[in-house]
Amino acid sequence: MASGARLVILGKQGAGKGTQSVRLSHYLAVPHISTGDMLRAAVKAGTEFGQLAKSYMDSGELIPDDVIMGIVEDRLAEPDASRGFLLDGFPRTAIQAEALDEMIKPHLIDLAIDLDVPTELVLKRLSSRRVCQTCGANYSLEAPPKLNWTCDLCGGEVVQRPDDTEVAIRRRLDLYDKATAPLIEFYSQRNLLVSVDGVGTPDEVMERLVAVVNKARYSRSAQ
Ligand code: ADP
Numbered sequence: 495m496a497s498g499a500r501l502v503i504l505g506k507q508g509a510g511k512g513t514q515s516v517r518l519s520h521y522l523a524v525p526h527i528s529t530g531d532m533l534r535a536a537v538k539a540g541t542e543f544g545q546l547a548k549s550y551m552d553s554g555e556l557i558p559d560d561v562i563m564g565i566v567e568d569r570l571a572e573p574d575a576s577r578g579f580l581l582d583g584f585p586r587t588a589i590q591a592e593a594l595d596e597m598i599k600p601h602l603i604d605l606a607i608d609l610d611v612p613t614e615l616v617l618k619r620l621s622s623r624r625v626c627q628t629c630g631a632n633y634s635l636e637a638p639p640k641l642n643w644t645c646d647l648c649g650g651e652v653v654q655r656p657d658d659t660e661v662a663i664r665r666r667l668d669l670y671d672k673a674t675a676p677l678i679e680f681y682s683q684r685n686l687l688v689s690v691d692g693v694g695t696p697d698e699v700m701e702r703l704v705a706v707v708n709k710a711r712y713s714r715s716a717q
């Protein structure tokens with residue numbers, strides 16, 4: 495991975511992909527490309543597309559493949575992604591994974607990381623999760639902001655995500671099993687998959703991630 499890392503992070507909703515991706519992308523100095531964040535930005539901007547996206551997201555459904563593929567392709571064409579990227583939330587279906595291969599040709603991704611957390615735990619995390627409406631910072635009922643649901647970082651309002659309702663959570667996890675979990679096999683067959691235990695404090699999980707990324711880098715540069 496000497497020329498900058500091209501990484502994909504997989505894992506169930508609530509596994510901690512967002513939190514860890516922010517940290518890992520800083521560590522590797524590559525852009526963190528989160529399709530969920532891009533879609534939420536479109537919703538906030540109130541564009542026609544944002545309104546359409548919101549109707550899918552709030553009920554836990556996936557945005558159609560061709561639409562999300564167009565968005566990611568445009569993003570990967572920006573100059574900052576030329577030396578690497580950390581993709582969070584994409585690919586999420588087999589069609590998207592094949593499309594990603596095409597988008598970055600002649601390169602391949604360096605590594606797909608499966609951030610593994612048991613379903614009972616993600617269910618707990620998602621139902622208590624609260625997020626800053628302005629900057630996206632994560633909180634929970636157990637670890638709220640210091641001041642009355644006001645973001646410690648930016649002063650924004652801290653709320654429950656509209657898709658963190660019980661019905662939408664169930665639908666998202668169901669779609670994860672059906673559409674996204676098969677990608678673990680897809681990348682494993684290509685020898686690109688590593689699994690990382692996502693149970694623990696954010697610092698503990700980050701340490702594990704740094705270890706697997708550095709190991710992959712080392713073995714790549716030794717080839
Ligand atoms: P989560 O993983 O917790 O569902 P995300 O922020 O990654 O959260 O995504 C939120 C929503 O955005 C998804 O439920 C889906 O509606 C939409 N979305 C994000 N990425 C994709 C994608 N690659 N394909 C289709 N829909 C997507």
Ligand code: ZN
Pocket residue numbers: 626627628629630631645646647648649650
């Ligand atoms: Zn904030």
